[in-house]
Amino acid sequence: MELSAELAAFLRSRRDAMPPHEAGVTPYGGRRRVPGLRREELAQIAGLSVAYYTRLEQGHGGNVSDAVLAAIARALRLNADERAHLFRISHPVRHAPPHGPEHLPPGKRALIDAIEAVPAMIVGRRADVLAWNRLAHALLAWHLDFERPRHEDRRPNLSRMVFLDPVHRALYADRPAKARDHAAFLRVVAGRYPNDPELARLIGELTMKSEEFAGLWAEHPVRTCASVTARFEHPRAGRMTLAEEVFELPEDPGQRLVMFTAEPGSASAAALRRLLPETP
Incomplete structure (x- = not known):
């Protein structure tokens, strides 16, 4: 989707989701034909x-100033993530879009292999493991x-698993929330890399399937x-509530270290230990 069209669609979605009373708009009777604010009210x-403002929602706004974006x-x-996304999709991309599979330095793989007490992984910008x-x-x-x-051609993709893998889908006790998180994350990445063909193919596949x-x-x-709290219904370990901690890796933009921890002494900690590899 072109940036102007992405901006237009994003503005419409947020305007439709804004209850008039939260924006200080006083209804004067009669049935409203829109679920949220009218264009003239938001303007x-x-x-x-x-x-x-109508031109912006029609994708014909051209270059939008920071002052106008801040006012909208x-x-x-908008929360901090939404505001950053609004500014990002309103300005031309000034860096070359990424292409091809991501590379992982051997040192990072060794780091993950050295972590034994908790689940740990490195996830790429497209949610590839x-x-x-x-x-x-x-x-x-x-x-x-x-x-x-x-x-590189067989890497598991967490977003694809959340939506298309029936075994993985059944793992989350709060799967609808996990699904929304993945869709929201992909929307952020699409705003950062609007010309990434591999990302576009992933989004297209998920949309179709x-x-x-x-x-x-x-x-x-x-x-x-x-960082979020994730609840699991694991077929081997049972119920677990784990803290999912996410750490950005600044030297490789888009890559993240993800770790899962349980409250010490809790039933979830005991359940997590049941997944540890057996020692001879």
């Missing part, structure tokens, strides 16, 4: 002309070959990867 709140962000009450340790494999993808991340993803994608959720 007035943001201090813009209706004609100019305030009017829509670049490396995982034995415990992460046992937690998330025991039904797949452990060596797959080493092969998963009605759930297609519905979430149309809502334009936006959320960067952050």
Whole structure:
């Protein structure tokens, strides 16, 4: 999707999702024909002309100033992730888009192999698993070959697994929330790398094969990867509530170290230990 079209669709999605009363708009009776704010209402709140804001939603706004974007962000009450996404998709990309599979330095693979007490993995910008340790494999993808991340053309993709892999889908007790997180993450990445062909193919595949993803994608959720609490229903270990910690790797933009930890002494910690490889 071109940036102007992406901006237009994002603005419409957020305007439709904004309840009038939260924006300070007083209803005057009669049935509203839009679920959220009208264009003229948002334009007035943001201090813009209706004609100019309409052009933005029609994809004809041209270069939008930071002041205008800030006014729209305030009017829509965007959170930090949404605001950053708004600014990102409103300006031309100034760096070459990434192509081809991501590379993982041997030192990072050795780091993951050295972590034994908790599940750990390195995930790329498109949600490909670049490396995982034995415990992460046992937690998330025991039904797949452990060596797959080493092969660039066979790497597991977490977003694809969440929406299309029935074994992995059944793993999450809060799978709808996990699904929304993945759709929101892919939307952020698409804004950063709008010309990435591999990412476009992944999004196209998920849209065609998963009605759930297609519905979430149309809502334009936006959320960067952050530390969350994940609840699992694991067929071998049972129920677990784990802290999913995400650490950005600044030397390789887009790559993240992901680790799962349990509260010491908890039932979840005991369940996680059941996934540890047996020692002779």
